[in-house]
Amino acid sequence: MPVKTAIVGVGQTDYRFKRTDVTIQELAVEASLKALEHAGMTMGDIDAIVLGIAPDALLGINAVDRWIGEALGVAPRPLLRVNTGGTTGAAAAQAGYAHVASGMARRVLVVAADKVSESPDAQWVLNTAMDPIYERSVALNAINMCSFQAVRQMDQYKVTERQLASVAVRSRKHAQLNPHAHLRAPITLDDVLSSRYVCWPLKLLDCCPRSSGACAVIMAAEPVVRANHSRAAWIRGMGATSNTIYMGDKMGPGRDVDHADWDELAMAAARAYKQAGITDPARQIDVAEIYAPFTCTEIAAVEALGFAKKGSGGLMSEQGMFDMNGAIPVNPSGGVLSANPISATALARIAEAALQVMGDAGPRQVPGAHQAVATGIGGTLQFHTCMVLASDA
Amino acid sequence: MGQDERVEAPLIHSGEWNIHYDYAVGETATRFFSRLRDEGKIAGKRCPECKAVLLPPRAYCERCFVKTEEWVDVGPEGTIEAFTIVYEPFDGLPQPPYAVAYVTLDGASTAMANFVRGLDLSVPEVAARELAVGKRVEAVFIDARKGTITDFHYRLK
Numbered sequence A: 001m002p003v004k005t006a007i008v009g010v011g012q013t014d015y016r017f018k019r020t021d022v023t024i025q026e027l028a029v030e031a032s033l034k035a036l037e038h039a040g041m042t043m044g045d046i047d048a049i050v051l052g053i054a055p056d057a058l059l060g061i062n063a064v065d066r067w068i069g070e071a072l073g074v075a076p077r078p079l080l081r082v083n084t085g086g087t088t089g090a091a092a093a094q095a096g097y098a099h100v101a102s103g104m105a106r107r108v109l110v111v112a113a114d115k116v117s118e119s120p121d122a123q124w125v126l127n128t129a130m131d132p133i134y135e136r137s138v139a140l141n142a143i144n145m146c147s148f149q150a151v152r153q154m155d156q157y158k159v160t161e162r163q164l165a166s167v168a169v170r171s172r173k174h175a176q177l178n179p180h181a182h183l184r185a186p187i188t189l190d191d192v193l194s195s196r197y198v199c200w201p202l203k204l205l206d207c208c209p210r211s212s213g214a215c216a217v218i219m220a221a222e223p224v225v226r227a228n229h230s231r232a233a234w235i236r237g238m239g240a241t242s243n244t245i246y247m248g249d250k251m252g253p254g255r256d257v258d259h260a261d262w263d264e265l266a267m268a269a270a271r272a273y274k275q276a277g278i279t280d281p282a283r284q285i286d287v288a289e290i291y292a293p294f295t296c297t298e299i300a301a302v303e304a305l306g307f308a309k310k311g312s313g314g315l316m317s318e319q320g321m322f323d324m325n326g327a328i329p330v331n332p333s334g335g336v337l338s339a340n341p342i343s344a345t346a347l348a349r350i351a352e353a354a355l356q357v358m359g360d361a362g363p364r365q366v367p368g369a370h371q372a373v374a375t376g377i378g379g380t381l382q383f384h385t386c387m388v389l390a391s392d393a
Numbered sequence B: 001m002g003q004d005e006r007v008e009a010p011l012i013h014s015g016e017w018n019i020h021y022d023y024a025v026g027e028t029a030t031r032f033f034s035r036l037r038d039e040g041k042i043a044g045k046r047c048p049e050c051k052a053v054l055l056p057p058r059a060y061c062e063r064c065f066v067k068t069e070e071w072v073d074v075g076p077e078g079t080i081e082a083f084t085i086v087y088e089p090f091d092g093l094p095q096p097p098y099a100v101a102y103v104t105l106d107g108a109s110t111a112m113a114n115f116v117r118g119l120d121l122s123v124p125e126v127a128a129r130e131l132a133v134g135k136r137v138e139a140v141f142i143d144a145r146k147g148t149i150t151d152f153h154y155r156l157k
């Protein structure tokens, strides 16, 4: 039986375009110290560290784990660096969870940091993350790979640009409740619809920003939690999937899943829900933190998580089902559309979900939130994670 | 020691990565690109288990974990599965606007990405209607082929 595990501390820096006052290592330490303080611990209590850093080229520091590892202290404990692109922060949390659930560590620090703004060339970097043989030279990047999804949603489900825009408007509305968010100025449907096309059909305001910031969580084993912590976010379920880098495999007649959808997230969710005993997610989940860097991706995710029928996510969004006072509040933090420090982004979803069930989410708290779900996405929409967190074990 | 009251502008050190690599593309892609370069033909590989004709061709079927052996010519015509039109300039990437589509070439089980050329992209809404999912295209082979994916592109039928 796995050791029951909970998140007992959360630390986030503010997410901003630039942080010229700190290095990447200082940024990671800043979030780590906040998480330790929230957990009432010191670095000496930590048995293992998992560091989430996405492709080095975003920072321009090769093997940056050397530099950050040094800053996280000298101690006889393992430091493991994890990278699965956008999913990195959640994969790091998955590795931290495995450390505690296996009984190999009692207290684990999971930390992720990024300064995406230090190069103006993020999309060029993400282009180099494509298959170098067949796909890199046709100018694929992180934005147009999601445009392909939006085009298929519009074709198959008649998703409209206005429905996509409703996701952006809500995210920004929620971000006003989150002092950590990078983009907090309110926007209207017309603002989104009249913003310029970046990669058809995605417009500027359908897209996430490039952010700098760090996020950390402390995970602890049940005996530690019971002895020391009055509030905890118990990890009730965790699922993850991995699929092909070739998006075209999810489009042709031989496809087993469709690029319009996130069936892979549905598979990860099914596993997490089963572990958590969730049979009716729309009723049993109180709040969701979804890794959605583009408006269309959130629509795919709410369907995959079972909040909306396939093809109806856009309409549900437009009708307000995912607003703070809607049936299932989605991204009270403002989500990825309001801050995307790439390495830390998926961990921030978990951190925000944990804060919700701990009752520590401040102005963005969903009243009475007992059970939350957090997702991660990375690669060419190929890696998915889903974690269920609850206020009881 | 007194409090240091100076406010200094943040100091920025610049760096660049410009690193050369020579990627061996492997036997499967070597065959694919040689055929493309020398004969102007696009070929996928059929999985002996699930029978899918994989394009881009792969040495192994990723679903069945078996080696692929049989080459199958596909196209040159096909159907648009998804597309985008890029209007934003990105460093290191082509000058916009340009269109990229995933196309299922006739006979293939999967779609392959490439540029769509020969289309006026100046008005997004108009160009997007032209490039709709389901539209037929053909692969057009350039004369000066080098054995790379941009030896061909798509053009609306």
Ligand SMILES: [Zn+2]
Residues within 6 Å of the ligand: B047, B048, B049, B050, B051, B052, B061, B062, B063, B064, B065
């Ligand atoms: Zn097969």
